[in-house]
Amino acid sequence: MNLKEKLTNITCNTRSIAEYLQTIKGIADELAIIDTHLSDDVLTIFALNGLGSGFKEISTAIRARDTLVSFEELHDKPVEHESFLKREKSRGGSNVIVNNTRTSLGNTQP
Template identity: 60%
Template sequence: MCFDYRGSWDTTVTGAHAALYDSKSNVSTSYGLGSWIKAGVPGKKMVMGLPLYGRTWKLEKPEIHGIGAPGIGVGPGDEGTMTFSQVMDFNRKNNATVVYDSDSVSMYSYAGTSWIGYDDSISVTIKIGFARAHGLTGYFFWAVNGDKDWKISRQDYLHAVKALADEIAIIDHPISDDDLTLYVLNGLGSDFWEIAAPIRARETPLAFEELHDLLVGHESYLQRLEAATQ
């Protein structure tokens, strides 16, 4: 599992319960998986667990709402837990502010004193890229029945990349083109290396829409090539 790092057992501060990175501690997915790899465990013998639920807190002060903000208890949900589907419904019904945290590669939302840390298409796509870049066998979700209209679990990698375009516009701190390009390219398989190399070599980063169009076009080319050889 690569989640449940934070939760209802410590309500004094909010936290990213499935943080990919944590600059203040070794409680993170990158540190955990990196430790196994450093110890000699091959990446192909590991998978990354991704949560389809969020952990909630009640903020001490609504105006202080980042990761690590003071908390005074659990937030909405069942003992401080909400499925991804419930999080999406909560955000919509309460007009919650949604934020992408690049330091931990996680999402959080808040409305009043309610605070929820979770993963969405943005953080999941980046984490899948991390897993592929480190040679992991794959990844799994816990649990699929918590998804919202199969938004995350049903899409393949390029569909997950496309979902970024739909969500980046609504978050407070967008990902830079440089970082987004790096994360996306790291998650591509060997079939895309031919197109990835010149993209990496560019002096100026591609806009996300250009990157996505290039990858989708290359995927279509591969599909036509496969059909022609059958």
């Protein structure tokens, strides 16, 4: 399969966020070897597109920023959110995820 096609179709599915982002980085590195460099913004968009519905709020918040976060910066927010979702699931709680996302991105306005 074409490497760009892999990036277009990649999804997080059952992988951890860290594994998912590492896979994207690996594909980008393979593309760079064959002289096809992708911008940081393009990698970030590919990563956000494949996160899935559990990360819809955080993906929307990241996309709504005036400047898109870099691919390297992107790593921390979904990993933190994944940890939050796991804690909530183990507690059986259903706190509002949007409030956590806003706080983690430094936006405390409703």
